[in-house]
Amino acid sequence: MKRRTFLLLAMLMLTGLSGCGYNTMQAKEEAVFAAWGDVEASYQRRADLVPNLVEVVKGYAKHEADTLTAVTEARAKVGSMQVSRDAVNDPKALANFQQAQSQLSGALSRLMVVVERYPDLKANQNFMDLQNQLEGTENRINVARVRYNQAVQDFNTTIRTFPNSLTNSMMLHLSRKEPFKAEEGAKVAPKIKF
Numbered sequence: 001m002k003r004r005t006f007l008l009l010a011m012l013m014l015t016g017l018s019g020c021g022y023n024t025m026q027a028k029e030e031a032v033f034a035a036w037g038d039v040e041a042s043y044q045r046r047a048d049l050v051p052n053l054v055e056v057v058k059g060y061a062k063h064e065a066d067t068l069t070a071v072t073e074a075r076a077k078v079g080s081m082q083v084s085r086d087a088v089n090d091p092k093a094l095a096n097f098q099q100a101q102s103q104l105s106g107a108l109s110r111l112m113v114v115v116e117r118y119p120d121l122k123a124n125q126n127f128m129d130l131q132n133q134l135e136g137t138e139n140r141i142n143v144a145r146v147r148y149n150q151a152v153q154d155f156n157t158t159i160r161t162f163p164n165s166l167t168n169s170m171m172l173h174l175s176r177k178e179p180f181k182a183e184e185g186a187k188v189a190p191k192i193k194f
Helices: 002-018 022-060 065-080 085-089 091-116 119-123 125-160 164-172
Strands: none
Touching (some): 022 065, 022 091, 022 125, 065 091, 085 091, 125 164
16 A cells, blocks of 8 residues: 555656656757857858958958948957857846947948949949848848747746746746847937938
8 A cells, every 4th residue: 555655656746747847948948048059150150251241342442441440340349259158148248249249230331331332342243242141141140039039038938937937946046038139229210311
């Protein structure tokens, strides 16, 4: 009788533990880290393309040194910033990373204005290829951000819902992850002047 009771209790405990969400939360946190890696890879692709783009533009627009310097400096700042996957747990590190990426985006926008002044450059096949790759990379960055935010939402929901919240508070102590947020002023549409 005691053995049967022990087996019944053991089975109930195993059943209870299988529904506690421990493994689910671990898997979802890993999904957040993987999605963050995709974001970093997309940004790295952009950083790798920028020097080639700058060199092509330099050949045509030698006197646009200020803009080219701004792009080069922004790219260097992004390249020197070391962000580990633990940044998803640190809102300040995530904000600094995003700010550096925003500066590079702004410098690239100014570079495209310079390009408008040089019709021959726009017709150059090397420049067109680089511009297309850069445009594709910007799209990849956006997709990676969206996927990261989805993984963060899924993870945050998992650790906050019952019974996972009990398992998390007693065993794992995982904290909520920070999603990407719109940059300051992103709600205002840019004004285009000719």
